[in-house]
Amino acid sequence: MAEPTTLPEPESTTTPASASRPRGLALGLLRTARPRQWAKNVLVVAAPASAGELFTTRALIQLPLVFVLFTACAAAVYLVNDARDAEADRAHPVKRHRPVAAGQIPVPVAYAVGGTLAVLAPTAAAWLCSPRTSALLIAYLGLQLAYCFSLKHVLVVDLVVVTTGFLMRAMAGGLALGIPLSRWFLITTGFGALFMVAAKRYSEAVQMAGKQGATRVLLTEYTVGYLRFVWQLAAGVAVLGYCLWALEEGGVPHTGLLPWRQLSVVAFVLAILRYAVFADRGAAGQPEDVVLRDRALALIGVVWIALYGLAVARW
Known part of the structure; x- marks a missing residue:
């Protein structure tokens, strides 16, 4: 006697891969933004702290905002850098695991998100902080992007550019609060x-x-x-x-x-x-x-x- 035929179950319209794609992309963008490096941006409190104005009402409002804006600028640089170096990173034993090099984030997406952050952060700084803060962020972005594309291959200049990035972080809080450095x-x-x-x-x-x-x-x-x-x-x-x-x-x-x-x-x-x-x-x-x-x-x-x-x- 023939066994009853079992009809195949209808396939789900949403596959696990497609369902997890947006989440994987978001996690990849977060990893590319280098959360471990965000601690560097705490340097924005340096100038207000040195002036004894760290706990004023204005500082408590402005400094978290400056921290977020600087973090957004740094993330923009990391995204552009990883998009540009994707091919070279794939040949590196460690960097090949970066989301862009590994294909988790398409190169055009990395460029698009990085470019968007690079525009939004200085714009928000001009509106919410001060024009000087916005100018500093623009200078930081210009210098760091120049580093990504060429300056990191120039002896001594590469040391100066990275050092200047730290110095700009330390200056940002002072400029936002109008504190003389x-x-x-x-x-x-x-x-x-x-x-x-x-x-x-x-x-x-x-x-x-x-x-x-x-x-x-x-x-x-x-x-x-x-x-x-x-x-x-x-x-x-x-x-x-x-x-x-x-x-x-x-x-x-x-x-x-x-x-x-x-x-x-x-x-x-x-x-x-x-x-x-x-x-x-x-x-x-x-x-x-x-x-x-x-x-x-x-x-x-x-x-x-x-x-x-x-x-x-x-x-």
Whole structure:
């Protein structure tokens, strides 16, 4: 006796692949925006903090907004960069997993989303913050996009561009709030950023010694000795600038029972020396990992923040 024929079930009109496509695209765009790098944008609080105006009502409203706008600009740069380098990234053992290189995000989509963010962020800054903030974001985008397309292949200039990106972050909050930026703030922040950038490059150079194709081609044109010289020079100038600020007469008035400005020098120098240990070992390739994983450095950082806060606080 023949078994009854089982009729096939009707196919779903929405396949799992098509249903997950928008979600996968959104997750891919988020990954390309490099959420781990967003911590860098906290530097927008640097200028208001140095002026003792971090907790004013206006600062509490404006600074989160500046952080978001700077993050949007950085995401735009990452999207454009990954779209442009998609072919090269596919041949790289690590970068081939990036969403654009892996095909999770089509190249035209990456360009379109990046371009949209690059237009919207400065426009919103001009409307919600100030024209100066908008001009800074436009300058940041122009410089970083130039870096993506050509400047990252130019010796020394690549170090300067990356350092300038950090300095612009530190300046953004001050411009949004109309806070004058002191020469000591600019010197210490600029050379402090160069110290970390050069230490990162030095660590990459040490780790790739004797290897071929392990990292960016330009890095092979630097010598380890030169990069060591740069980060040591930058560390020295950053410390000097900070010391001159702390010992400057007629600066932020002394408040409290102790000379907080002078005491903060000890913590600042200790932080530089502790970070230099990892730079010298060639283990500062990921600055955020160094700061977050080394308990001693984290503790020194907390002490410095406390002392610095007491130094600039306006009671």
